[in-house]
Amino acid sequence: MTPAKSSAQPERSWTTGTAPGSVPLLGHTLALWRRPLQFLASLPAHGDLVEVRLGPSRAYLACHPELVRQVLLNPRVFDKGGVFDKARQLLGNSLSVSRGEDHRYQRRMIQPAFHTPKIAAYTAAVADDTRAAIGSWEPGRTLDISDTMHALLMRVAARTLFSTGIDEATIDEARHCLRIVSDGIYKRTMAPLGIMEKLPTPGNRRYDRANARLRQIVDEMIRERRRSGADHGDLLSTLLRAEHPETGKGLDDGEVLDQVVTFLVAGSETTASTLAFVFHLLGAHPEVEKRVHAEIDEVLAGRSPTFEDLPSLEYTRGVITESLRLYPPSWMAMRVTAAETELGGRTVPAGTMILYSAQALHHNPELFPDPERFDPERWLGDRAKEVERGALLPFGAGSHKCIGDVLALTETALIVATIASRWRLRPVPGTTLRPEPKATLEPGPLPMVCEPR
Numbered sequence: 001m002t003p004a005k006s007s008a009q010p011e012r013s014w015t016t017g018t019a020p021g022s023v024p025l026l027g028h029t030l031a032l033w034r035r036p037l038q039f040l041a042s043l044p045a046h047g048d049l050v051e052v053r054l055g056p057s058r059a060y061l062a063c064h065p066e067l068v069r070q071v072l073l074n075p076r077v078f079d080k081g082g083v084f085d086k087a088r089q090l091l092g093n094s095l096s097v098s099r100g101e102d103h104r105y106q107r108r109m110i111q112p113a114f115h116t117p118k119i120a121a122y123t124a125a126v127a128d129d130t131r132a133a134i135g136s137w138e139p140g141r142t143l144d145i146s147d148t149m150h151a152l153l154m155r156v157a158a159r160t161l162f163s164t165g166i167d168e169a170t171i172d173e174a175r176h177c178l179r180i181v182s183d184g185i186y187k188r189t190m191a192p193l194g195i196m197e198k199l200p201t202p203g204n205r206r207y208d209r210a211n212a213r214l215r216q217i218v219d220e221m222i223r224e225r226r227r228s229g230a231d232h233g234d235l236l237s238t239l240l241r242a243e244h245p246e247t248g249k250g251l252d253d254g255e256v257l258d259q260v261v262t263f264l265v266a267g268s269e270t271t272a273s274t275l276a277f278v279f280h281l282l283g284a285h286p287e288v289e290k291r292v293h294a295e296i297d298e299v300l301a302g303r304s305p306t307f308e309d310l311p312s313l314e315y316t317r318g319v320i321t322e323s324l325r326l327y328p329p330s331w332m333a334m335r336v337t338a339a340e341t342e343l344g345g346r347t348v349p350a351g352t353m354i355l356y357s358a359q360a361l362h363h364n365p366e367l368f369p370d371p372e373r374f375d376p377e378r379w380l381g382d383r384a385k386e387v388e389r390g391a392l393l394p395f396g397a398g399s400h401k402c403i404g405d406v407l408a409l410t411e412t413a414l415i416v417a418t419i420a421s422r423w424r425l426r427p428v429p430g431t432t433l434r435p436e437p438k439a440t441l442e443p444g445p446l447p448m449v450c451e452p453r
């Protein structure tokens with residue numbers, strides 16, 4: 001590890017290092033491919049900025065929260081290139097992959113759909129939807145909490161963001177397609193050569209079919225809304241009524257479709273995985289579960305939770321934050337330098353890949369003592385103030401920070417409170433959590449047994 005003096009930050013020295021275990025030709029590609037979570041979490045021990053070899057290319061992982069901030073708060077230099085260029089071909093030039101002026105315009109146009117009063121309105125029915133979804137649960141029944149939360153989230157997204165009246169069977173079909181599409185986008189953006197996905201393999205055909213069907217379902221939803229002309233005050237209406245601030249031009253149906261698919265990809269799997277991790281953690285820590293139940297019983301006294309209850313559900317929110325720390329759904333992201341720049345005391349050429357990883361930050365013992373311990377109290381009272389700025393980063397930062405962060409936290413808290421006020425979910429003995437880092441960090445199958453409270 002080499003100390004290096006930064007001219008941009010003259011007051012502090014950064015340490016830079018190289019990840020160990022590079023092999024000829026491949027560098028660290030295999031380590032990053034085979035055991036990405038462990039590999040990333042091991043890197044902060046080698047410096048504030050750590051060089052990683054990806055085949056012939058050099059990339060850097062920003063490990064110190066301050067360096068991550070420098071990257072995320074300067075999108076003109078640390079731009080959305082690399083995998084985002086590939087994702088743009090699959091998702092269209094939508095919010096999560098656009099850059100520069102395009103991104104600024106889209107963000108300005110869409111942001112009003114995520115203002116707090118809107119979120120309070122969207123989430124008014126989340127408790128009802130959740131109660132309807134758990135209406136068929138029976139004592140002693142085993143369910144896969146991962147799958148159950150994905151199904152619930154798709155219904156909630158259909159209702160909150162798109163106020164759609166489409167039937168349950170179509171929502172289920174869209175969910176099935178979305179998982180295939182999301183997985184396919186991840187594989188296609190990570191594939192180094194871009195050849196395999198063009199071959200007519202069964203997997204590629206499955207992806208093409210799922211993508212076409214998902215787009216057909218969304219397209220029908222858009223046409224229906226245009227036909228009715230109704231303004232439901234939701235995300236879909238915002239997109240359909242959006243106008244470019246200078247040209248006054250709106251989005252055509254194809255552009256609206258790209259945005260909707262992007263929101264489904266970015267918003268539903270991340271939130272569903274968070275919920276599954278939370279229920280897994282509660283099942284594995286009965287003493288924490290007991291405190292969550294006590295808080296919910298005291299605050300709600302038997303009624304359904306609402307947006308206004310969230311400030312009072314402080315411990316429950318601490319559990320959710322701690323789950324996002326341990327299992328950040330967005331486990332790694334990247335930028336590409338648009339020009340030569342300096343980072344952590346190193347001169348970094350234009351076109352260099354800079355990685356940042358919530359997984360690496362959140363499991364760093366320098367930032368979170370005893371990082372593998374599930375400890376919701378980290379987020380309560382004075383202990384929360386001890387956490388270093390930028391150390392907790394489940395939603396990113398800067399101009400590309402997650403637009404759905406408040407919505408995701410609200411939905412998660414409302415769903416946890418609704419379920420935990422009636423049911424306790426017990427892990428099936430012998431079940432081991434094996435998080436799967438894909439487009440989102442997924443919990444994998446998690447069978448749990450329903451017990452009425």
Ligand code: HEM
Nearest residue numbers: 096266267270271329330333394395396400402403404408
């Ligand atoms: C627990 C749930 C969620 C997590 C952990 C999460 C995480 C993130 C992260 C880390 C980013 C920034 C990625 C980067 O720096 O490149 C991001 C961006 C984004 N997220 Fe989320 N997200 C969640 C839920 C949602 C929801 C509910 C929505 C919408 C309904 C959403 C929509 C988006 C969009 C559109 C972007 C791109 C924003 C931009 O570039 O301007 N996310 N998300």
